[in-house]
Amino acid sequence: MSSDQFGVHKWHIFKFILLIFMIGGVNCDLTISPLGPSLVNTTVGSNVTLVVTISGAPDPVVTWKMGSLPVVTWTLGSSVAPDIAIIHRDVLKIETDGSLTFRNVSYVYSNTYTVEIVKSGFKTVSATFVLKVYDYIRNVSVNTEPADALEGAEKFTLQYSSLQGEADQWRWYFNSVEIQNNSHYTVGQKSLVIHQPNRNDTGPYTLVLTNPFSTVTFHRKITVLYGPDEPMLGASPSQAFFVSGDTLSLSCQAEGVPQPSASWMFGGQTLPVSQGGSLNLTNVQTSQGGIYTCVLVNVNTGAQRKRNLTVNVYESPTASPLCSVNAVNGNVDLQFHCRWPGGTPEALLSFPALTNATSGAGDFNLTIPASQDLNGKMVLCRANHPLRQTWCNITASPTISDSSLFPNRNGTIVTMTWEVPPTSVITGFDIQMSGPDLLTVTKNGSRRKRAIEGFRSIQQRPGSSRSTDISVLDPKSTYYFRVIPIAGRTQGEPSAVQRIGPGGLSRPQIIGLAVGIPCGLLFLLLLIGLIYLCVYCCRKKRQQNRYPVPRAVEKVVSTQPDVNTPNHLLTGGLKPLPDYNRMTSQAAPAERSIPLPTFVAPPPVRTATIV
Structure with a gap:
């Protein structure tokens, strides 16, 4: 390859790399991601950091918001101090990587926090954290509203509070069974509402509070006050009525919480009762018979009930029933009358032989036509009393007494x-x-x-x-x-x-004669008895008189030997007895015998009776 070709090739490579960089620069975005959970739990007084990583552009502006309010703003990597709200400067600190640190955090910082990254020419990005600050739950109490749970009330609320720590979970239990929301219960964040409480809601309630750092269980016993229910009355001994002089006891009870107190009233006056609300009556009299009222009161709620008990005290009539019959309405009707006075209650009287349709109490009259054939017939009045049953008879006959x-x-x-x-x-x-x-008087005035x-x-x-x-x-x-x-x-x-x-x-x-004859006979008998007594006394006196005796006899009597002296034979023989007749004629007057008195009958007494 020639040098020119190599140079051209290098130029194309440069342009390709530049294009790549240009394309990469156009598609580069700011990024932020939490390093850790977005939900952060911590305790009061601790230090905690909401950690993030920021990339995509140098020196972006980082803003932290607590809820919707900005609390920290800073240009990342700037030498200028962060802009932190004055009230948060002692707690909040922004780190060099944009993370937010809380120092000695308190409850008030439990909130939602949002971090936003802003760079000119770049799209704003953000991340959200939830910070919950907890404390250890201590000193839990449960209050009620109202103070007492009343049966039939609209609602009854149990509300808890704690002096330290908050719970993020709460559960209520009744008799160890968890309470769920329904028509009877409403479980709130800090309360339990019982709708229309009743006596079945009485029992132990348990509250369980939980947060990530502690669990507390609290027990509270709730008593639903109710009553008094329908009173139950009774008399002992149990019988339909009592007899004057009996002893009895009246009882009154009813269900209720607390146990209702009982009192008795009679004749508008409150009577003393024994423990338990019983009323004891001794030697009861008929005046104590009547309606007794039992008053039951719930001392906590003031609710009360009253119920009456009738005590029958009977006393039998002392006399016997009296019957009579009279002619009335011009002698065309007969009125039968039966009366049995006294007694409590009055005796029920009737004439069953005449009619069974009517009767009366105490004093009963029944009028029927006199034409009915009742002459000489016995009519019975039946007298019925709870303590005694008797009758009296009426013989319907014309009689004059x-x-x-x-x-x-x-x-x-x-x-x-x-x-x-x-x-x-x-x-x-x-x-x-x-x-x-x-x-009769004649015409001429004479009578004949x-x-x-x-x-x-x-x-x-x-x-x-x-x-x-x-x-x-x-x-x-x-x-x-x-x-x-x-x-x-x-x-x-x-x-x-x-x-x-x-x-x-x-x-x-x-009548005077009939009365006078017995009186005269009685007087005559008394007079005869008096005469006989006089004669008897005279005879007794005559037998006791002593007359003079001859001296010779007196001498003979006086010379009689002592019975204790031995007898001596007379040597001269026996002498004849003296002649007392001659001696009497020769004796002195004082020594002569006098004739016996002669009884002379009293003159006859004549009696007369004047009528």
Whole structure:
């Protein structure tokens, strides 16, 4: 190859190399790449560098942004100091290769960092880093809002906080089961929300906080307050009613947290209760029967419930039921009356033989037509009390129990009265008289009367009457009166006959005589006894009198040997007894015997009885 050819060849090589350089210069771009992870975790107070490599052009302008705000600007390789924000100069430093270093980093520098490379004639390039600054998690606490969890509330929130360190992961557990987001729970970054809490949410809750450098577990027990629920009342012993004088205890309980406190009220007053809310009643009386109110209160929430308990205290009526029957409504109806006073509650009274449709308490009347055939029939009043069942009978018959006659002073008018037993059915009375007819006045002013044999009716009285006046009587005549009770068309037994007139004693006189005769007989017996006592005393006294005896006898008596002295035979023989008759005639008056007194019967005593 010649030199000229070699020179031409060299020129073509030069042009080719120049072309290559020219093409390479046109296609050269700035490049930047992180040397390490784009997510950088570090702890508070440490030093950390966000490392990059920059190529493609000399002396590019490097800008670091924290978030969207520039914090460092510098021309790479320039001798001019970097432009760093004043507030960051103690922490941030740009390295000669464009990397950014944090010294003694704090929480505030946890952010997203972007580095941009700018060169005139070149396209701007950038790279992004995420820096997270952590601390060790310490002093974790959980607060609640509101302070107490109430059943049925809108929501209940558990929110945690820590005095040091932040977590990037948090998990909530209930009864060792992790809580997930659902309609009942909402798990937030720093909170757990329980929607409409209920008693089943009571239990242990666990919070687990985690960051790259520490893990902390915190436990909190949550109690959902509720109640009181529906109260449960009871009486011990358990029975439908109690008898006056019994002892009983009332209990009141209900579910709730905390346990509701119970109190009892009766008659508007609060009663003292024992521990546990029981009310003890001893020697209970009927006045203590009634409605007792139990009040249950949740002392933490103020919620309360009330419920009533009826205590029946019974007492049996002391007397027996009383029955009677009367004619009413103009004697066309019969009113049966049954009464059993006293007792708690009042006894239930009825007349089952008359009707089963009606009854009454304590005092019951039943009116039926008098036309029913009840004369002489026994009607039963049934008296039912929770402590005692009894009855009383009514015999529906016209009867008069007693009657009396009272004349006026002249004997021309008499008032006749009568009584009716409570079980007598009376619709009217027939007043009858026997004897001379009543005086009648003739046209000329004279009076006349005629005698009629037997009883005849002179008046008709209603069933409510108990007396009547009979006038125009002749005071010199004798009359007999009686009353006949009437029930409908049935006549009862007539009353006792009452007599008035001069021919005999009146009823008051007969009563006085009946009373005076026994008194007179008693007085006569006392008088005879007194006479007999006097005679007996006189005889006793006469037997005790001592009369004078002859001296010879006295001497003989006085010379009788002592029974303790031995007897000596008489040598002169026996002498005849002295003649006491002669001795008596010769004796001194003081020594003579006097005749025995003679008993003289007392004169007869005549007694008389004045009636």
